[in-house]
Amino acid sequence: MVHLGPKAPAHRKGTFTDVPDVLLAELKSLETQFTVSPDKLREIVAHFINELEKGLSVAGGNIPMIPGWVMDCPTGKEKGDYLAIDLGGTNLRVVLVRLGGNRDFDTTQSKYPLPGYMRTATSEQLWDFIADCLKKFVEEVYPEGCDSELPLGFTFSYPASQNKINEGVLQRWTKGWDINDVEGHDVVPMLQKAIKKVGVPIDVVALINDTTGTLVASMYTDPETIMGLIFGTGVNGAYYEIVKDIPKLQGKLSDDIAPDSPMAINCEYGAFDNELVVLPRTKYDVQIDLESPKPGQQSFEKMNSGYYLGEILRLVLLELAEEKQLIFKGQDLTKLHQAYIMDTSFPARIEEDPFENLSEVYDVFMEVLSIETTVPERKVIRRVCELIGERSARLSVCGIAAICKKRGYTKGHCAADGSVYNKYPDFKVRAAKALRDIFQWKDDEEDPITIVAAEDGSGVGAAVISALTEKRLKQGKSVGLAV
Numbered sequence: 001m002v003h004l005g006p007k008a009p010a011h012r013k014g015t016f017t018d019v020p021d022v023l024l025a026e027l028k029s030l031e032t033q034f035t036v037s038p039d040k041l042r043e044i045v046a047h048f049i050n051e052l053e054k055g056l057s058v059a060g061g062n063i064p065m066i067p068g069w070v071m072d073c074p075t076g077k078e079k080g081d082y083l084a085i086d087l088g089g090t091n092l093r094v095v096l097v098r099l100g101g102n103r104d105f106d107t108t109q110s111k112y113p114l115p116g117y118m119r120t121a122t123s124e125q126l127w128d129f130i131a132d133c134l135k136k137f138v139e140e141v142y143p144e145g146c147d148s149e150l151p152l153g154f155t156f157s158y159p160a161s162q163n164k165i166n167e168g169v170l171q172r173w174t175k176g177w178d179i180n181d182v183e184g185h186d187v188v189p190m191l192q193k194a195i196k197k198v199g200v201p202i203d204v205v206a207l208i209n210d211t212t213g214t215l216v217a218s219m220y221t222d223p224e225t226i227m228g229l230i231f232g233t234g235v236n237g238a239y240y241e242i243v244k245d246i247p248k249l250q251g252k253l254s255d256d257i258a259p260d261s262p263m264a265i266n267c268e269y270g271a272f273d274n275e276l277v278v279l280p281r282t283k284y285d286v287q288i289d290l291e292s293p294k295p296g297q298q299s300f301e302k303m304n305s306g307y308y309l310g311e312i313l314r315l316v317l318l319e320l321a322e323e324k325q326l327i328f329k330g331q332d333l334t335k336l337h338q339a340y341i342m343d344t345s346f347p348a349r350i351e352e353d354p355f356e357n358l359s360e361v362y363d364v365f366m367e368v369l370s371i372e373t374t375v376p377e378r379k380v381i382r383r384v385c386e387l388i389g390e391r392s393a394r395l396s397v398c399g400i401a402a403i404c405k406k407r408g409y410t411k412g413h414c415a416a417d418g419s420v421y422n423k424y425p426d427f428k429v430r431a432a433k434a435l436r437d438i439f440q441w442k443d444d445e446e447d448p449i450t451i452v453a454a455e456d457g458s459g460v461g462a463a464v465i466s467a468l469t470e471k472r473l474k475q476g477k478s479v480g481l482a483v
């Protein structure tokens with residue numbers, strides 16, 4: 001007798017018969033505000049393509065389109081031990097990567113959650129924190145000490161201009177960060193100085209963006225990779241452009257970089273449409289932007305990345321509860337007033353609740369917000385999460401479609417990483433449907449362009465790029481602008 005165990009609850013019916021009409025009317029309005037039609041997606045993508053081009057032009061545009069000085073595609077034969085650190089929006093990771101040279105690798109890693117104060121700490125606190133984590137990691141992995149200097153790839157997930165591979169001048173903080181004395185400065189010497197202070201033998205050989213790392217790491221194991229994407233605290237993408245199609249680099253390169261060479265581009269497309277030409281912003285998006293440390297920046301990112309989805313939900317619920325007095329009557333809304341009290345795991349947990357009475361949602365609201373919800377309120381909350389989550393997934397793929405159309409890709413794997421891609425319920429299904437809406441593929445046709453799980457871009461990608469850089473340096477090839 002095979003014991004199948006308890007069956008997983010069937011998908012919810014999700015009826016709204018017990019929801020008051022006045023609340024249903026509010027939901028209807030929210031559906032209109034948050035729904036992005038196929039036509040609207042295609043309009044956004046058309047503008048996105050123009051903006052990608054503008055970012056590569058001498059004049060520039062909203063999207064930075066930063067050349068990443070990775071001018072070779074990985075062969076899969078790269079070998080050796082490399083250290084990598086990944087400074088993301090939520091965590092710092094330290095990784096030791098052993099590249100096997102046959103499209104294979106091993107990693108040893110530790111993850112250090114960034115202290116809450118870090119977003120607005122001093123520059124010295126930031127670099128000392130990273131150096132301390134590196135010291136701890138090296139002592140763990142090399143208990144007898146390491147005699148030779150370790151090459152390190154620094155994955156810095158912020159828009160940093162690079163005139164060479166081991167340089168990164170921070171253009172601006174994103175994702176709510178606001179540390180003084182870093183913007184406009186090269187972060188590599190800052191990190192190197194803090195490392196020297198703690199006395200670990202490490203040489204920062206390359207600074208990369210996590211999307212560039214994702215692109216290269218995924219291509220190391222999967223040659224069908226056409227771009228690297230992050231749907232995490234922030235959103236961004238990287239792809240290989242052809243040098244001759246980058247006007248802003250013309251006349252600035254050494255002869256050893258041929259015009260048909262590939263050049264990895266860190267798009268930084270979270271900044272798409274800061275001029276607000278096509279983005280369907282709601283009043284909640286406007287409020288988040290105005291209350292952020294960098295109003296007017298990262299307009300695209302603020303509508304669909306992990307750092308913001310929970311906050312959008314909070315603003316919608318606060319309006320229904322306070323301004324419209326339609327939910328949470330008689331409840332203490334103190335915690336609901338606290339900005340960013342809900343990270344994106346909050347709507348994710350709500351969308352994952354399989355029960356008709358949404359008992360998990362009841363628990364979440366009691367635990368985090370000390371609000372006791374009714375069943376009808378929970379159904380409304382769930383629907384609002386679906387609207388926000390669906391819009392995020394649909395907007396998120398506009399960058400993918402724009403890069404494909406710009407580069408003429410008709411098929412390939414878009415390698416994606418980040419907690420929103422990996423953990424947000426139905427993100428993958430919703431994103432794939434949005435790509436179908438944009439490209440209008442036939443129903444009986446297999447999706448020619450698919451979003452797949454990436455390799456560890458911030459770890460393995462940094463290692464492969466360090467290996468590619470070391471190889472170029474040994475060949476006497478340039479790894480930056482002509483000096």
Ligand SMILES: Nc1ncnc2c1ncn2[C@@H]1O[C@H](COP(=O)(O)OP(=O)(O)O)[C@@H](O)[C@H]1O
Pocket residue numbers: 087088089090091231232233234305306307308343344345348349417418419420423424425
């Ligand atoms: N279950 C979840 N579903 C979707 N997003 C989540 C979930 N848990 C955490 N997040 C969001 O993911 C972001 C962290 O993304 P992640 O890729 O893990 O780190 P980083 O952005 O530092 O690389 C946070 O903004 C957080 O709100």
Ligand SMILES: O=P(O)(O)OC[C@H]1O[C@@H](O)[C@H](O)[C@@H](O)[C@@H]1O
Pocket residue numbers: 087088089090156157158159174175209210211230231232233234235236237268270301418
């Ligand atoms: O991995 P994270 O922290 O979600 O970062 C994703 C993107 O977030 C954006 O805000 C940064 O400007 C990008 O450089 C980064 O790639």
